[in-house]
Amino acid sequence: QSLRTVNWVLEETNYTRLCSSKKILTVNGLFPGPTLHVHKGDRLIVNIQNQGAYNVTIHWHGVKQPRNPWSDGPEYITQCPIKPGANFSYEIIFSTEEGTLWWHAHSDWSRATVHGPIIVYPANGTTYPYSKPSEEFPIVLASWFKGDVMELIQSALESGAEPNQSDAFTINGQPGDLYNCSKPGTFKIMVDYGKTYLLRIINAIMNEEMFFKVAEHNLTVVGMDGAYIKPIYTDYIMITPGQTMDVLITANQSPSEYYMAARAYAGLQYDNTTTTAIVQYSGNYTAPSTPAFPILPNYTDIDAVTNFTRQMKALNSKEHPVDVPQTVDTKLYITLSVNTLPCVNSSCDGPNGDRLAASLNNMSFVTPEVDVLQAYYSQLKGFYTTDFPSQPPYFFNFTADDVSDDYLTPNNVTKVKVLEFNSTVEIVFQTTNVMKAAENHPMHLHGYSFYFVGFGFGNFNNETDPTGYNLVDPPEVNTVGVPTNGWAAIRFRADNPGVWFMHCHLERHSSWGMDTVLIVKNGTTTEASMQDPPPYLNPC
Numbered sequence: 277q278s279l280r281t282v283n284w285v286l287e288e289t290n291y292t293r294l295c296s297s298k299k300i301l302t303v304n305g306l307f308p309g310p311t312l313h314v315h316k317g318d319r320l321i322v323n324i325q326n327q328g329a330y331n332v333t334i335h336w337h338g339v340k341q342p343r344n345p346w347s348d349g350p351e352y353i354t355q356c357p358i359k360p361g362a363n364f365s366y367e368i369i370f371s372t373e374e375g376t377l378w379w380h381a382h383s384d385w386s387r388a389t390v391h392g393p394i395i396v397y398p399a400n401g402t403t404y405p406y407s408k409p410s411e412e413f414p415i416v417l418a419s420w421f422k423g424d425v426m427e428l429i430q431s432a433l434e435s436g437a438e439p440n441q442s443d444a445f446t447i448n449g450q451p452g453d454l455y456n457c458s459k460p461g462t463f464k465i466m467v468d469y470g471k472t473y474l475l476r477i478i479n480a481i482m483n484e485e486m487f488f489k490v491a492e493h494n495l496t497v498v499g500m501d502g503a504y505i506k507p508i509y510t511d512y513i514m515i516t517p518g519q520t521m522d523v524l525i526t527a528n529q530s531p532s533e534y535y536m537a538a539r540a541y542a543g544l545q546y547d548n549t550t551t552t553a554i555v556q557y558s559g560n561y562t563a564p565s566t567p568a569f570p571i572l573p574n575y576t577d578i579d580a581v582t583n584f585t586r587q588m589k590a591l592n593s594k595e596h597p598v599d600v601p602q603t604v605d606t607k608l609y610i611t612l613s614v615n616t617l618p619c620v621n622s623s624c625d626g627p628n629g630d631r632l633a634a635s636l637n638n639m640s641f642v643t644p645e646v647d648v649l650q651a652y653y654s655q656l657k658g659f660y661t662t663d664f665p666s667q668p669p670y671f672f673n674f675t676a677d678d679v680s681d682d683y684l685t686p687n688n689v690t691k692v693k694v695l696e697f698n699s700t701v702e703i704v705f706q707t708t709n710v711m712k713a714a715e716n717h718p719m720h721l722h723g724y725s726f727y728f729v730g731f732g733f734g735n736f737n738n739e740t741d742p743t744g745y746n747l748v749d750p751p752e753v754n755t756v757g758v759p760t761n762g763w764a765a766i767r768f769r770a771d772n773p774g775v776w777f778m779h780c781h782l783e784r785h786s787s788w789g790m791d792t793v794l795i796v797k798n799g800t801t802t803e804a805s806m807q808d809p810p811p812y813l814n815p816c
């Protein structure tokens with residue numbers, strides 16, 4: 277175990293993509309941002325100096341941060357923003373994670389450009405549960421907007437309408453060969469025939485789930501969200517925003533150049549562009565004028581998603597055992613909806629002059645003016661209430677084609693859920709077709725990995741559906757894609773005391789209020805309680 281210190285400067289940096297230049301917020305001038313390399317069990321201090329023009333915070337996505345919500349990052353949930361000109365130090369505590377994770381800004385939409393990989397190697401003296409790859413490549417999928425991202429979301433929230441879609445997706449910062457303007461920069465990996473490589477794939481995209489594929493090569497998925505899984509042999513993956521996957525690829529085709537490509541899986545409004553990068557074999561051969569192109573699943577191919585998801589199982593080996601709660605103390609049943617709220621100004625550009633909103637159990641989350649963690653720790657009244665409902669306030673046919681308008685208007689509130697220390701928790705997420713906005717929602721929980729024990733279509737049936745749960749070797753993840761017109765069930769033990777954000781990782785849904793907070797109480801000993809706050813906290 278080692279303790280290292282890293283210094284990061286947040287700054288506006290000029291970047292040109294798709295033939296147009298703009299200033300973007302970066303860490304140390306880099307897009308994507310720097311990669312953090314650690315070993316399992318390490319501790320890291322990251323000193324942030326904000327020289328940019330906006331309030332920022334940074335989140336370490338998938339790092340459980342045992343007892344240390346103070347450094348988790350979401351703005352107005354565990355800290356107040358690092359204002360322009362201000363500093364903050366994060367203490368990142370790695371515990372059981374092993375594999376690929378990532379970090380990203382967690383205030384407004386700054387994560388569009390402020391993000392990067394976290395690579396957690398096995399603890400010293402241990403190795404991967406698969407043969408060591410010849411080389412490793414982080415593959416960061418992201419969204420590129422021609423306009424200013426912060427203005428874009430600001431104006432969308434004011435007008436109440438859908439925010440603009442991105443103009444391209446990128447692989448390691450590059451849109452790829454389908455854009456003449458950006459062709460010279462296309463990302464490339466060099467491979468030797470016969471060798472095996474590890475792709476550490478991160479979906480940092482703002483609003484779309486993605487299919488990813490490499491032409492004429494098979495993929496073996498060996499890890500997800502910083503935990504090992506039983507190998508999935510496939511020729512494509514589906515990866516939601518927030519998820520990470522460790523994927524092996526063997527260079528066993530005729531030496532040449534091949535495209536890797538990614539495009540959206542989405543039912544509604546989405547960016548329908550394709551981003552590419554190149555796999556280039558070493559050696560002497562005549563390069564094709566255009567590399568072979570992969571045929572990706574269709575944008576709406578729900579079967580491709582389901583078939584892939586069904587194969588996810590924890591490795592569950594002697595070195596990497598699972599510990600799935602077999603009984604449940606607290607059950608939550610949570611609907612995910614897109615709704616509308618009355619306009620704050622006179623008229624909005626959303627449906628019927630209202631503004632678009634989103635909710636969990638019909639509660640559209642409002643971030644408080646003092647962060648929830650500070651309010652909880654210092655027992656400040658009036659910033660949140662603890663009555664987040666354990667089930668939907670109305671039951672109806674959630675996934676019907678025609679969902680009544682009655683459920684369009686959610687409550688605009690700051691409601692959190694309090695959990696007993698060490699209790700076992702089950703959450704069933706239920707998507708709804710309110711606003712005819714049926715869609716896959718990648719639900720993410722901070723401070724935890726959870727077991728993804730089951731999913732299905734239609735309305736969750738409390739009698740019959742749990743009998744199909746996988747309580748033997750479910751994958752341990754931090755983000756779950758709740759299927760379009762369906763449900764997903766997760767279980768975990770509430771053994772990490774603190775204040776933990778839970779939200780949809782589609783950025784527009786989170787901005788509209790598809791969020792809540794789980795407060796996990798302290799246990800009876802110091803070791804079972806939150807750490808003391810760091811000496812410096814940013815004032816709100």
Ligand code: C2O
Nearest residue numbers: 335337518720777
């Ligand atoms: Cu990847 Cu709350 O975030």
Ligand code: CU
Nearest residue numbers: 717780782785
């Ligand atoms: Cu969502």
